[in-house]
Structure formats: C-alpha cells, structure tokens
Amino acid sequence: MSTTIEDRLILLLKEDGEHHGYWQSLEEVTGISAQRWRKAFARRQRPTTDMFAAICKLYPRYAFWLATGITDAINGHVAPQTALTFPERLYAGSWATNSYFKQSLKLADKLYAEGNVDIEDEKQRMYAVERTQPLAHWIASPLLEKAYELSTSEEYKELQELWQQREQDRSELLPKSAATPTKQGETGGPPRTPILGYDNRTAHQSMFELFFRPEK
Structure with missing residues (x-):
C-alpha cells in the first residue's frame, strides 16, 4: 500500500502551509474556507472532491502526482519538494x-x-x-x-x-x-563536504537525473 491521496494533499500543503497568511490566501483563491483547509491538513476531516479539484487547478504541476502517487517529471508532472518520489526522483519543473x-x-x-x-x-x-x-x-x-x-x-x-x-x-x-554524472557529485567538481541540511546519500547523482542510480 502506497501513500493515500490524503497523505499527498497534506505533503503538498506542507510545502507552503507554514508561510504566514497561507491559509487565508488559499481561501481567497479557491473559495474554500481556511478552516476547512486547516482541518484537512491536521487530519481532522477528510478532504472533499471540491478541495482536490481546487488544489489541482492551483498547482497543476502536482495534479498527476496527487492523483496517482507517481511523477512524469520530463513532461512537467512533478511532486512538491516535501515528498519523496519513486520510481522517478526528478523534481525540476x-x-x-x-x-x-x-x-x-x-x-x-x-x-x-x-x-x-x-x-x-x-x-x-x-x-x-x-x-x-x-x-x-x-x-x-x-x-x-x-x-x-x-x-x-x-x-x-x-x-x-x-x-x-x-x-x-x-x-x-x-x-x-x-547523462551519467561523474562520481564527484552533482557539479562534477571535488567531493562535497557534508553540511547541515544536505543529504549526502544523493551526492553521487545529478539533481537533473530522472532515475535513482545506486552508488557503486
């Protein structure tokens, strides 16, 4: 069992939801109350079809992922940065x-x-x-x-x-x-020094690679 569509909606909302005034602005552009969005985000109510339709129109690049749980990144159907994607790994829109x-x-x-x-x-x-x-x-x-x-x-x-x-x-x-990047990492330069917030497990892959490529 993969993630549910409700899980994916929460991940999508989490991308911008911590910004000040986001819920009110979401109400203004969708016509759906900020309270309903907050409740869906907190899992206090199940999101409705009108909420899914509204969020897909607002974020069309995420609509395919939201419905299916997979991406088609080369054609622009990506996922928010807050979600782990598989089998594709590309986020570049x-x-x-x-x-x-x-x-x-x-x-x-x-x-x-x-x-x-x-x-x-x-x-x-x-x-x-x-x-x-x-x-x-x-x-x-x-x-x-x-x-x-x-x-x-x-x-x-x-x-x-x-x-x-x-x-x-x-x-x-x-x-x-x-393209297959060099072992030095995404930039082709010297090996990266791990820094706060950087996931060193991806250092061997370019940010533009579509598929996961295990390090040999």
Whole structure:
C-alpha cells in the first residue's frame, strides 16, 4: 500500500502551509474556507472532491502526482519538494510547462462559460462534455463549435507559444536527465563536504537525473 491521496494533499500543503497568511490566501483563491483547509491538513476531516479539484487547478504541476502517487517529471508532472518520489526522483519543473497547464485550464473554463453551460445542472454538464458514436464516427457536443471559435483567440495563440517553450525546456532537460554524472557529485567538481541540511546519500547523482542510480 502506497501513500493515500490524503497523505499527498497534506505533503503538498506542507510545502507552503507554514508561510504566514497561507491559509487565508488559499481561501481567497479557491473559495474554500481556511478552516476547512486547516482541518484537512491536521487530519481532522477528510478532504472533499471540491478541495482536490481546487488544489489541482492551483498547482497543476502536482495534479498527476496527487492523483496517482507517481511523477512524469520530463513532461512537467512533478511532486512538491516535501515528498519523496519513486520510481522517478526528478523534481525540476518548468515555468513554461506550468504556465501551459494553467493556460489550458483557463481556456477549458472559458469554453464552458462562453458555451453557456450551467455547471450546476448535471444533464447540461454531461451533454456538453460527452462525445457519442451513433454510427461510424464520433460526434462531439455543440461546444465543439465554440472550441473552434476560441482556437482563433489570442489566448489560444499564447497557449501554443507556451507549448513551444515547454517543448524547448523539455529538449534541454532530456540530455541532463539521461547523462551519467561523474562520481564527484552533482557539479562534477571535488567531493562535497557534508553540511547541515544536505543529504549526502544523493551526492553521487545529478539533481537533473530522472532515475535513482545506486552508488557503486
């Protein structure tokens, strides 16, 4: 049994939760009370689906890890520094990737808002999102027309530009993650002297390596 999704939510909140005013700011951006966030953090209540949805939108780079417990770091799906990850070990994210995720979420919300979908109506939500296959081909909902309309917007152009930057970041990260560093440690320089707060067990690996590599 690995960690639970509740455990992972607490680890995520712990990354910023000790900052002054964090819980109040979390309430302001999610619409969920600071008291509920504190209770979930202290395990005094189980987090609800609206809390998970809100935290995934706020931290999209952590959403895959939060749901599954694993990362896909090369593609920007990382974990907070407060969590041990395995089988991948890479934490390095990308500004462009995270911005791409956030812009995608913004456009997805805009599709439903401008498509006049009543998000409180279950039937409308399902009708708007569902594709059907009455005969040989898939047919999308009427929102498809709005999707094409939004694809001509400046916001959509920005999304495509962010994707290009994300791919550039990814192409630069891949060689670093695949390379085998020298035994001297992450910098290739002289052996490190252990210092307070530094975990010497990782000294033989580069901070950009994707996988665990036992020291020989």
